[in-house]
Amino acid sequence: MAVYECLSEISNKIIANKDFLTELDREIGDSDHGINLSRGFTAVLEKVSKDEQDMGVSLKKAGMTLLSTVGGASGPLYGTAFMEAAKVLTGKTELNAQDFLAALDAAIAGIQKRGKAVKGEKTMLDAIIPARDAYAEKINAGADLIAGLEAAVKAANDGVEYTKTIIATKGRASYLGERSIGHQDPGATSSTLTLEAILDYLKNK
Amino acid sequence: MKKLINQVDSIVDEMLNGMVDAYPNYVKRLAGLEVLVRANAPQPKVALVSGGGSGHEPAHGGYVGKGMLDGAVAGAVFTSPTPDQVYEAIKAVDGGKGVLLVIKNYTGDVMNFEMAADMAADDGIKVEKVVVADDVAVENSTWTTGRRGIAGTIFVHKIAGAAAEAGADLADVKRVAEKVIANVRSMGMAIDACTVPAAGKPSFELADDEIEIGIGIHGEPGTHREKISSVNEISDKLLAKIFAENIYNSGDEVAVMVNGMGGTPLMELLVANKHVKEVLASKNIKVAKTLVGNYMTSLDMAGFSITLLKLDDELKKLLNAPADTPAFVQF
Numbered sequence: 043m044a045v046y047e048c049l050s051e052i053s054n055k056i057i058a059n060k061d062f063l064t065e066l067d068r069e070i071g072d073s074d075h076g077i078n079l080s081r082g083f084t085a086v087l088e089k090v091s092k093d094e095q096d097m098g099v100s101l102k103k104a105g106m107t108l109l110s111t112v113g114g115a116s117g118p119l120y121g122t123a124f125m126e127a128a129k130v131l132t133g134k135t136e137l138n139a140q141d142f143l144a145a146l147d148a149a150i151a152g153i154q155k156r157g158k159a160v161k162g163e164k165t166m167l168d169a170i171i172p173a174r175d176a177y178a179e180k181i182n183a184g185a186d187l188i189a190g191l192e193a194a195v196k197a198a199n200d201g202v203e204y205t206k207t208i209i210a211t212k213g214r215a216s217y218l219g220e221r222s223i224g225h226q227d228p229g230a231t232s233s234t235l236t237l238e239a240i241l242d243y244l245k246n247k
Numbered sequence: 248m249k250k251l252i253n254q255v256d257s258i259v260d261e262m263l264n265g266m267v268d269a270y271p272n273y274v275k276r277l278a279g280l281e282v283l284v285r286a287n288a289p290q291p292k293v294a295l296v297s298g299g300g301s302g303h304e305p306a307h308g309g310y311v312g313k314g315m316l317d318g319a320v321a322g323a324v325f326t327s328p329t330p331d332q333v334y335e336a337i338k339a340v341d342g343g344k345g346v347l348l349v350i351k352n353y354t355g356d357v358m359n360f361e362m363a364a365d366m367a368a369d370d371g372i373k374v375e376k377v378v379v380a381d382d383v384a385v386e387n388s389t390w391t392t393g394r395r396g397i398a399g400t401i402f403v404h405k406i407a408g409a410a411a412e413a414g415a416d417l418a419d420v421k422r423v424a425e426k427v428i429a430n431v432r433s434m435g436m437a438i439d440a441c442t443v444p445a446a447g448k449p450s451f452e453l454a455d456d457e458i459e460i461g462i463g464i465h466g467e468p469g470t471h472r473e474k475i476s477s478v479n480e481i482s483d484k485l486l487a488k489i490f491a492e493n494i495y496n497s498g499d500e501v502a503v504m505v506n507g508m509g510g511t512p513l514m515e516l517l518v519a520n521k522h523v524k525e526v527l528a529s530k531n532i533k534v535a536k537t538l539v540g541n542y543m544t545s546l547d548m549a550g551f552s553i554t555l556l557k558l559d560d561e562l563k564k565l566l567n568a569p570a571d572t573p574a575f576v577q578f
Binding site for chain 1 (some may be wrong): 355452
């Protein structure tokens with residue numbers, strides 16, 4: 043598959059949700075999440091080769107582009123996630139269910155190492171760790187990539203809802219203490235959109 | 248939103264070029280990058296690099312010059328610069344004696360500057376970092392991301408910069424910077440929010456008679472809201488949080504900064520400063536140096552912060568050393 047098309051689906055989804063993500067960040071952060079990610083994913087659309095077949099090569103390019111264009115905390119976190127996933131998928135041209143799990147694991151490990159966060163701190167991890175677990179359970183029971191991702195997206199959305207109920211202890215929202223309750227985490231939201239875009243791409247290709 | 252801008256996307260680029268146009272004797276811009284360095288960088292001394300999101304002018308480019316910073320990296324508005332930009336700044340200013348990164352404690356800034364430090368270390372450049380966390384509005388516990396770095400950062404630039412200019416080695420410049428960080432505390436408030444150009448609307452909304460206490464410098468909401476009171480009463484509240492740190496005691500000598508957030512008349516800052524000095528006098532704390540003005544702003548936010556720095560002989564001498572930068576000149 044041309045990885046570009048999948049990255050393009052992700053980029054377009056993030057760009058389409060620019061104002062929504064920024065508004066979420068305005069509530070509990072500093073009003074720039076959608077703006078920064080849109081800038082980064084717009085650059086991804088320009089920098090990643092349309093013809094590259096190696097998923098690792100394209101994801102690495104996407105990661106480095108995000109790292110050098112997004113800034114803030116999201117830049118290193120999204121950049122690291124894509125670059126770590128790239129290491130797992132280097133040399134591969136077709137995505138299978140087990141490889142995607144390995145890529146997710148690598149991305150999550152990278153985010154945790156860079157962000158020094160764990161689940162339950164009102165961050166992107168509250169969407170993607172449950173998504174990873176739901177995905178693993180599905181495919182280990184014999185489901186295919188798409189069925190696994192459907193479960194992952196559902197778990198990620200549940201994770202976003204969960205972030206409304208907890209106090210932020212990482213990132214700028216942590217300054218608000220209890221005032222962060224009731225608001226969904228922008229990073230959890232954007233990472234859920236990313237998973238949704240991958241699912242949309244796989245369903246429509 | 249009313250702003251004196253051309254295009255939202257070109258603000259930082261145009262501002263940096265405007266800085267170079269205004270202060271060609273002080274700063275030059277690294278080609279293709281959002282980095283200002285001393286016009287005569289590198290220097291044969293330990294170099295200081297700071298930076299962060301834009302919107303805090305004159306921080307940080309305004310402090311590039313003799314006796315303060317060697318390089319300043321400007322991110323998008325309120326957004327930490329990326330590692331590649333910081334890395335280029337480090338390479339450009341390193342004169343062989345090493346580079347100290349002065350980072351304000353925000354999740355993004357710490358991550359991006361640390362990645363840049365790793366990249367520079369791979370090139371064999373000696374890099375050390377200090378993280379400024381002077382904002383007492385934020386509880387310093389394992390349950391938050393830690394205190395923010397705000398206006399107190401200027402004292403770190405000034406004092407560590409003076410040490411570097413005087414020929415101290417990297418370890419010593421870092422030691423002095425850490426000493427400032429240990430002894431500086433700030434607390435701020437807003438009577439009106441700021442508007443991030445790309446967002447187009449105020450970062451929070453306050454009623455006509457409301458103020459926000461404990462704000463940072465990125466338009467993020469503060470710790471709580473209350474009805475507006477006199478500037479003396481507001482100053483008392485900010486000072487109470489700072490004094491609760493138990494750093495500033497009778498007989499001490501301090502430096503004071505009454506810092507405007509960008510949209511506050513100097514008249515009001517001076518009124519606040521008058522009261523701060525009275526309160527300090529009543530506690531038998533001597534003011535050795537006072538800075539009043541817009542040193543670390545938050546775009547067009549109306550409000551101010553108070554910073555106290557406890558001085559010893561070493562810090563006092565370095566604070567009073569000459570400096571010559573676009574935004575801070577001292578003979």
